[in-house]
Amino acid sequence: MKTELLIIGAGAAGIAAATAAWDAGCRDIVLADRRERPGGILPQCLHEGFGHAQYGRELTGPEYAQQIAQKLNQTGVRLVLGTEVLAVYGNKSAVLSDRSGLTQLHFERLILASGCREKSIGSLPVVGTRPAGIFTAGQAQEMINLHGQDLGKEILILGSGDLGFIMARQFAQSGKHVIALVEKEAHYGGMARNYHRCVEPYKIPILYHTTVAEIHGSGRITGVTLRHLDGGGEEEIPCDTLITALGLLPERDLVRGLGEPEWLFFAGNCHRVHDLVDSAVSEAERIGRAAAE
Ligand SMILES: Cc1cc2nc3c(=O)[nH]c(=O)nc-3n(C[C@H](O)[C@H](O)[C@H](O)COP(=O)(O)OP(=O)(O)OC[C@H]3O[C@@H](n4cnc5c(N)ncnc54)[C@H](O)[C@@H]3O)c2cc1C
Structure with missing residues (x-):
């Protein structure tokens, strides 16, 4: 199989790149995503705060996804969902996997729009067991918002970036006890607007200069040891859920080793x-325009 332009990832970026490439005259575009629906992480972000610059008002993630999908639907881009790109080779070919098996696709140009992945608890020097009840913020968001799961009652959040803020508010709004956000720096990491919307109104404490040093529990997490990095020693905090919001890493493994x-x-x-x-x-x-041209 052949295509002029292959785009990997049908999140906001892949959809926008595909639409722009089509508008710039490219008429043979394949847009592939491993998920069964387009939009990437947007459908799981039920809060408002998307699209102020683009649409002059604040949309939820699903509303934003709908807006960009409408533009995509007016093009002839071939959207292939449930399709994982397993490998990309220097001879301008890729291996795609879907329910019918493997396909080799030759392309002229490739746009990688594969998003990012979350740093997990394993990226920190935290000792102890790894029981159930530890989730990254994105996993927690997907499990609650898309699959209706109930994760726990006593919630501790490690990291004070925007993802941590948004999950703190969501837990607080659903009646859970958010014990604290734990932050190793002297200031929170997220945007001020999200602090004022998500943390302040719910009086959620942020413990600065603090980190999680140890995890307790065997089947399920029962608590953590917090270490105060400014010389304040350690304390044990009981909790049944630990959410890690430790930052995002660009996902570029597919093209590692291909150079530029x-x-x-x-x-x-x-x-x-x-x-x-x-x-x-x-x-x-x-x-998208540059790739089309
Ligand atoms: C929790 C959260 C809250 C946010 N809140 C806001 C907000 O309030 N306001 C705002 O403006 N922005 C917000 N953002 C930021 C914004 O949502 C993102 O910057 C944007 O959606 C990223 O789009 P993307 O297309 O780069 O990545 P993604 O949406 O992650 O899309 C990447 C896609 O690539 C696919 N993919 C990856 N690898 C492969 C492969 N090998 N084969 C096939 N498919 C593959 C994935 O399945 C995925 O669908 C938030 C982000 C998060 C995570």
């Missing part, structure tokens, strides 16, 4: 992590 060939482009969070979707989209539109 002129046919390869990056868009969205796999290029650099965008706090705002509007920024990911406007950059991806530029990349």
Whole structure:
């Protein structure tokens, strides 16, 4: 099989790049995503705060996804869902896997729009067991918002970036006890607007200069040891759920080792992590036009 332009990832960036490439005259585009629906992480972000620059008002993640999907639907881009790209080779070919098996696809240009992955608890020097009840913020968001699961009652959040803030508010709004956000620095990591919307109104404490040193529990987490990095010693805090919001890493494994060939482009969070979707989209539109030209 052949295509002019292959785009890996149908999140906000991949959709925007595909639409812009089509509008710039490219008429043979395959947009592949391993998930069964387009939009990437947007459908799980039920809070408002998306699209202020692009649409002049604040949308939820699903509403934003719908807006960009509508534009995509007006093009002839071939959207293939439930399709994982397993490998990309220097001879401009990729191996795609779906329910019918493996396909080799040859392309002229490739846009990688594969998003980012979350750092897990394993990225920190935390001792102790790894029982149930420890989730990254994105996993927790997906399990609650898309699968209706109830994760726990006594919640501790490690990391005070935007993801940590948004999950803190969601737990507080659903009647859970958010014990604290734990932050090793002297200031929170998220945007001030999210602090004022998500943390302040719910009086959720942020423990600065503090980290999780040890995890307790065998079947299920029962608590953690907090270490106060400013010389304040250690204390044990009981909890049944630990959410890690430790930051995001661009997901570029597929093209590692390929160097910088002129046919390869990056868009969205796999290029650099965008706090705002509007920024990911406007950059991806530029990349889509460049790839088409
Ligand atoms: C919890 C959270 C809250 C946010 N809140 C806001 C907010 O309030 N306001 C705002 O403006 N922005 C917000 N953002 C930021 C914004 O949502 C992101 O910057 C943007 O959606 C990233 O889009 P993307 O397309 O780069 O990545 P993603 O949405 O992650 O899409 C990447 C896609 O690539 C697919 N993929 C990856 N590898 C492969 C492969 N090998 N084969 C096939 N498919 C693959 C994945 O399945 C995924 O669908 C938030 C982000 C998060 C995580």
